[in-house]
Amino acid sequence: MKRPRARLRDVAEAAQTSTKTASRVINGDERVSAATRARVEQAVVELGYRPDPLARSLRLGQDETIGVVVDEVGDPFFASVIGEIERMALDRGVSVIIASTRRRAERERIVLDGLFQRRVAGLIIASISDDHAYLRTSSCPLVFIDRAAEDLAADAVVVDDRGGARMAVEHLMRHGHRRIAYIGDRLSTATARYRLAGYRDAIEAAGIAFDDDLVAQVEPAKGDAGVAVEALLRMTDPPTAVFSANTRCSLGSLPTIHRLRRTDLGFISFGDFAMADTLTPAITIVDHSPEAIGRLAAERLFSRLAGDEPPVETILAPLRVVPRGSGELAPEVTA
């Protein structure tokens, strides 16, 4: 075990053949005689040879690595997505490079650029940008998650944002609410737009006038959700229930709701979070299943990497309402 690492050349020498033939054996080329193959295989074992992935990648022009680009690695939703992707990648011996955009389009370009520079084999992207022209010539398969790329024909794994939001709001309505607030990101992502549209769908389908004052759009990074929900509750004609369009907003607004002791408020969250079922009342959610999204995205990517060429598709991850209490509270009968 003195030698730091065995090279293909060492294997070839030990097997008394050329590097090319050794390479053939290792890459499973058929055209090698049984005797030579056996010698090479033995040499590989004896020397503990493992091909250098860097050299291999350089020659092949492609790295056995996939890139995952998300808003923020620490976000629980993306953490779960990444966890699932990494699990599947590890089974295939593929490394995962992660990068976060901090929700800034220019950062997205930089990190994607870096990943292309590294010649990743494939990419899974939660894109923040609207403009994907620079990805059009991408030489590796792309799978979008959470938000589809509208200006690019590429696979995507998303949830039915509009339908899910509508489902959530209708759930509140079934329990008697008519005045329902919306709280979501100000961010102009497609996801945010769709969820707001779904909220509106439900409101209007119920014959209720859409009230702009009930819609709060806040900065995702700051603690504005709490402020916003407090303002909503202080209205002259306050909502009896809140639809939180994403997990961050739920995490931001619930502490305030509890501080104000307004746990009588109807509440439904698009996206689950830890302890949602342990709060009092437990929080009714529309289940996102980040694991399912990660799995579906990774499956699609690996399938393309394996050479499959299924038609480009936007896959809808399953979505369902999980009633836990907060979404089933009837509105208070107040003046």
Add this chain to the structure above:
Amino acid sequence: MKRPRARLRDVAEAAQTSTKTASRVINGDERVSAATRARVEQAVVELGYRPDPLARSLRLGQDETIGVVVDEVGDPFFASVIGEIERMALDRGVSVIIASTRRRAERERIVLDGLFQRRVAGLIIASISDDHAYLRTSSCPLVFIDRAAEDLAADAVVVDDRGGARMAVEHLMRHGHRRIAYIGDRLSTATARYRLAGYRDAIEAAGIAFDDDLVAQVEPAKGDAGVAVEALLRMTDPPTAVFSANTRCSLGSLPTIHRLRRTDLGFISFGDFAMADTLTPAITIVDHSPEAIGRLAAERLFSRLAGDEPPVETILAPLRVVPRGSGELAPEVTA
């Protein structure tokens, strides 16, 4: 923008010089005349040249990439740690490869092996294994997180597990509790051992007899924490408070405590989690600060990569009790 990518040779040709000189300019070698330097720099800009990291890594025998190995990427604690590391890496243009061990020592070896094979520049590891002999000859800097390597002189960023646990239990005692249960991982990691030791320190320092029946050690992956806490509460002489030795156990046991409507129970958690401050009562914690751990570990690693050679050190990340309610409940005065 026709050419897929410019190579150093293209730059050299455009600047009417050799690759060697172009390389000198790019790598900031002084021995180049101003005129030549200017020509090369212009060519770089015009061609949009960016060195190929793969080729560079191959030649240098080292990759501009760091590896991060944790139990599970989806774990909120590690997700935050990774988020912070990735943030610092991105600022330096370093890629981050992540891999999870699933808490299995044999997996740890496999993923570490893969990372070494890739010639990562440095590693940050939450090691699950006790045996680090195979890391002794590691050619790249290592920084351990969460758990120090006891059999290896390497940097580590950990929290004062024993002191923190003692602090937590003493906090409960200050509020009148004498019968305090411990719930933690069965896993034989140093972390778990230290925290149990800290619990014992506090108990014995208070002159209370250590009662083995109050110690529950559960499987981390399963939902055993809930079962265990239920068993504790059903004892003939039940505890009045619980010290949960980690976030997973807190997340596992709190739903059960709430289901049993035992929110009168004293509770303190080693490690924060989302919504801990929104539960009723809010959960008192010993703050871990995963971000601080990630930052300190990354700082140390980058400092070594920059050539600094500070003495090997185990850095203690800050730790403090954050009172929120559940840890300040007085014991019920029962028979």
Add this chain to the structure above:
DNA sequence: CACCGCTGTGACATCGATTACCTCGTCTCG
């Protein structure tokens, strides 16, 4: 018997950047 095609093999170029080593002036100093 000459030729074709197939199999197993290896010498050599290649991927793109770095570097050991060399060349060619010019400048300095004894």
Add this chain to the structure above:
DNA sequence: CGAGACGAGGTAATCGATGTCACAGCGGTG
């Protein structure tokens, strides 16, 4: 005036694996 130092820059080898292509040997075929 010649030796040696030094600055600027080039040539070719190198990192490790793989693709190109040529070649030898063999069996079959018209």
